[in-house]
Amino acid sequence: MRTIHKIFVSLKSAVILIAILTALATLGTLVPQNLDAVEYIRRFPSIGHLILSLGFDDMYRSAPFQTCLWLLSISTIACIITRWKSTYRKLSARLERASVKEIKAYEAGRHVSAPLKQDWQSDFAAVITDENDVLIGLNTSGKVSLLGGMSLHIGLLLVLAGGLIGGYLGVETVVRGSKGDLVPVAPLEAVRAARDADRIARVARNIREFSPEDPRLDKMREEIDALHSIYKSGLASPAFKIAFDELWVENYQTPDGRGMGVKSWNSRVRFIDQSHESEPVQVMVNQPVSYGDYTFYQSSWNKFYHKVSLQVEFVGDASASSQLAIKAGAFPQTVELKLKEPYKPAWSPYEFVMMDFMPDFRIINDRFVSVSHELNNPAAMIVAYDSSGAVAGRAWAFPQDRMSMAGHVTSMPFQFTFISAEPEYESGMQMAHDPGKPLVWVGCLLFTLGMIMSFYVPYRESWLLVYPDGKAYIAISGNRPAKIFADDLQQLDRQLTNNDKEPPTA
Amino acid sequence: MNETLIFGFSMVCYILAFVGFSAHISLNRENLYMPSRGIAWAGVIAALVALILRWQSAGHPPLSNMYESLVTLSTFIALTGLIFTRNQPLPMLEAGTCVGSILMFGVASVFASDVKPLIPALQSYWLHLHVSLAFVGEALFAIAFILSYLYCFRKVMTSAAEKNSSVDFLEKAACYLVVVGMPVVFILSMTLLASYLSQQPSYSERWMGLVWGVIAPVSVTMLLLMLLTWMYRGAVHKGVEKWLPDADSLDKLIYRAIALGYPLFTVGGLIFGMVWANKAWGRYWGWDPKETWALITFLVYSIYLHVRLARGWNGTWTACLSIAGFLVTMFTLFGVNFLISGLHSYIG
Known part of the structure; x- marks a missing residue:
């Protein structure tokens, strides 16, 4: 169980699944879809049987493709749960969970250029003292960005769910x-019956092409007849x-x-x-x-x-x-x-x-x-x-x-x-x-919001460490490259020291 | 005024800008950079004016057929390149976007440029939103592609100049493959396109334009450039060191271009496309080849972002992924229209 959980949580699995989906989707555009079985054998004499047995003649409803979609959905759920834990940690009690070592490791950080001004504490939303009597101050901005990844993945999950619902019930x-x-327009159940009859008839045609005596054919014929009679009665008493x-x-x-x-x-x-x-x-x-x-x-x-x-x-x-x-x-x-x-x-x-x-x-x-x-x-x-x-x-x-x-x-x-x-x-x-459509639209909206939050809203943490000997260290971290924070770091230095001079490089 | 003439003027500007940027890099003349940029801006403004004139005369945005799509994308690539470099001069990227725009326009000139009224399916405001936003995303992917190519070029030059280079064998092979392979892929795909068009009665003479206007000059130029680069590799290496940012910065720039382009492409190309398809055809997704290849483009860039952001990959392999993403984007634009028929075939 633990191993299965690990597999689904792993990013490597998600990337492999996306890569397989990409390959299958590509194949689906290269292999002509929904032709008769005999046509595949004629066009692809050497691989025609393989195409048919793997269901690649109807790629996007085939077992391999559908399995990939289901696995990707499960992997996305696992990703959402894992992300939620880390996002929650960042959103709640961020300061309490921080350590001096972590803050000093940030690339955009240095000692302040002059003594801190008297009322520096008023510039920080929260300040705590750690076990070594170091004061740690934190200001954050763009917290919504942290929810971007969550929103994006929930959106993807809803799109997948909507698609699967549409595929089965639409x-x-x-x-x-x-x-x-x-x-006349038949009621929904009757039209669904006609759709299912068509799908079974197609599979039956393919089976009959290679093995006319296949015992499954009789059962399929019965199913098709039953579904056709539902459709006919639907047409007789239309919606x-x-x-x-x-x-x-x-x-x-x-x-x-x-x-x-x-x-x-x-x-x-x-x-x-x-x-x-x-x-x-x-x-x-x-x-x-x-x-x-x-x-x-x-x-x-x-x-x-x-x-x-x-x-x-x-x-x-x-x-x-x-x-x-x-x-x-x-x-x-x-x-x-x-x-x-x-x-x-x-x-x-x-x-x-x-x-x-x-x-x-x-x-x-x-x-x-x-x-x-x-x-x-x-x-x-x-x-x-x-x-x-x-x-x-x-x-x-x-x-x-x-x-x-x-x-x-x-x-x-x-x-x-x-x-x-x-x-x-x-x-x-x-x-x-298509009863799945509302889910798909909500999913698209969440996905879009997630992308905007993740890619366009910068998340920033401004840190201050004040040691017992009065020395102070500032650092900035977030979801942007450290180079981008160079100006912010300088501004933070000025704000905390009232020193307008160019500070020395770290 | 005829917009074709203005497009012609714009192309001349791009060519002059390319020559200017090249001279700036190779002759090490600082004072050539700003004038070259000015000329490139003049080209972009002229192309934008031509697009607006065409929009005005046709009564619909210039996005309804292959010619219009390609000239619009050509303009977007040049414009995006100039905006992308507004704070950080990157003459090699700017020269690259000029070349991209010229080539895109060269290919566009093969297709019929006459204005035709919109077919019923295209009469929707979603045409503006879906295609234009997708093109802005694709223009940013083009920027990422050029940067990725430059990244590989830099690695090749570094490994050729330094005997004890840190670049391992596989990376080196991948970089060489990209640097030499991309022009070959371009020439081969253009030859395939010309061969396909030569069999279509409606392109009976035009395809020759592709041969003499794009394939021949690009082949000669590429051969010449490769030869000169090899002969003067020491000087080229110095130029690269001076005019290209270090590999790490290039990698970050590639990410930046993709991080900007990915949401725009996803929203414009996929989500707006789904909304429009739902309105026009009654279903938001039908596995039409164009839709499927747009999804494949999205998936390739999704893999890029996942491996880079979550797995911490960067450097040559992510640059190769970015190049693969752009090749898929181009196949979605050209290959699907010509090789696979579907609901989007009208744009061919």
């Missing part, structure tokens, strides 16, 4: 909604619902009115529970809103185009046109297609489905991809189905000025030209509950 998830949506009333994006504009990027994205929402409906509140980036057990943060947004207007021309010579009875004079026609929703116009023998829409497409590595949410270079992919449900042809729609491309990628008797698209917004709100 939840974080994202809710998404478009204008008009009413999204409250969020009504997404309005979502909008503001853009920066150049003086000539062109867009210069996103200025802000915003949601106006209402919180509705069984007995109460809140007033509409605006959630913005850096401006969160709290309701119930959760706080909501505007963390992302998505702009998509659900409805697209297209002009349709009949192309007589296209491959699929031969058998169709279509009045060519009835064209052009205009159609409005919704993403992935079939639509059959009266003039068409086919049912059209807009399978994909890209507002700003590029061809990268022979693939069509969208590089932004803006309608800079739109492209829509339309698939035609005949009455039997078989694919009759595919076509790409582009704006008028790029229609020359469409001929190369269309296998339908129709040519589609993009006219317009109506943007719709989806809001992504981070939803969080």
Whole structure:
């Protein structure tokens, strides 16, 4: 027991723990986190198994990292207790505990340059006489500095405790909604169950990758099912619902009115529970809103185009046109297609489905991809189905000025030209509950105060020894280098002797 | 007036100040010190004016991208160096801070300097507090780094000049490693950066600026300096004895710089960062690479303070820790932005 106590009190252990934490944190940024097991084996063929078995694929929740945090917490507690003893000794009865030998050992000290003035005792807060009849006088300043180290370590402990509480009891998830949506928010226990289910599922996936018959998998499956059913029942009877009333994006504009990027994205929402409906509140980036057990943060947004207007021309010579009875004079026609929703116009023998829409497409590595949410270079992919449900042809729609491309990628008797698209917004709100946060903030405050007290408030002890033969010795100690006290020592000498002359060096 | 021109003027001042400090040390001309300091102050004031002009034209503090961050840090390093030496002239440190500012500005010039409006996540007063305070802390770490380098340089010169030097073999090896290794590390990391940028379409031509504006001149200068130092080591030793404080005082100065920088970095870089992250992303800590490396920086300097204050370590090994701390700080600034993607990637 004594040895364990010694280990935790030792500064060497604390430094070693900090060094291990530093190394593990560094590894955590170098090894990609939270990938699937197979990905680690593929990327790191020689050490992939080691990464997974040590849990370094989820470093900051891994057993080695968590153990280090716990040990550091215990070491910090031990440090606080030890510090308290020494701080208490300095704060209380400092003069009584001092000895002539100790005072004479201070680097900033010397004999006074002239006889002491008559009323020198009035300059000291306290004076005592030791067993050899030496008078010892003491003045202290900046006592608060002594509490700096304590405050700093208590702060660190609270931050660690808050972090651990948050890690075990906190939840974080994202809710998404478009204008008009009413999204249920499950109670805290249900969201915690979903979080735990995700964690177990991840571990199970890793186990299954290497040993599909592992007996632990069945138990894990049962646990996951049980947790999922808690989450589902939570969604069935939610804590409250969020009504997404309005979502909008503001853009920066150049003086000539062109867009210069996103200025802000915003949601106006209402919180509705069984007995109460809140007033509409605006959630913005850096401006969160709290309701119930959760706080909501505007963390992302998505702009998509659900409805697209297209002009349709009949192309007589296209491959699929031969058998169709279509009045060519009835064209052009205009159609409005919704993403992935079939639509059959009266003039068409086919049912059209807009399978994909890209507002700003590029061809990268022979693939069509969208590089932004803006309608800079739109492209829509339309698939035609005949009455039997078989694919009759595919076509790409582009704006008028790029229609020359469409001929190369269309296998339908129709040519589609993009006219317009109506943007719709989806809001992504981070939803969080962290009961450890108050502790963390108090910890940060104490840590900051501790640093200010330790590093910026000088603690000073001014000593005077008056021997029975009348000789006097002064010294200054504190938490600053002795060189800094040289001027103070000179000033103390002047104050006690009324001698303005430069004193001889010690 | 275009702020780029003013930054240019400021760089010229730093170069002149560096030449002035070098001449003051090598030619032993006392009367060159104050004019060099005056020129360095002129450079700092010009850079501050340029930063204010940029702030005014952009509508936000110049801390929102890599270019702005580096010119601000460059200015902070020069300013902190001058304030740090206001009561105790240290021409070698002052010359070092001039070099640090010039190099930082040289690297900044590779990145796009056009003013862009702030993305939503950066529109917060926490941007001012978090980044600026962290940069003041980092500037003080830079001062500690230069002092640590000078400490090792002093040890190397002492051990080379005195046959029966008290410096033991391991310490001597560590000092040599620092003195020769740091320029090599700098050149290697800049080469890596140039190689990375050359593969990015947006930096197609700019990376050459890094090669010809930073890597080549630094390589030539360092080689020349090392050669001259070796050839005239007797004279250099005398200069070091005269213009550098003794090893003990240097060690105390390193501690002083770290003791000032550590609380500022912790409050600005970590605590204000946590408060802002909590407001913007809904959690105060997410193990994002930038956050994690800021924590690693904090931990390395915490080890420095623990071993120095509680275990009484000082000298070469704490100087090496201070150097390690600054290397981690620089990795947090550059390496994380370019090598590891995360939530803070916008600043690259």
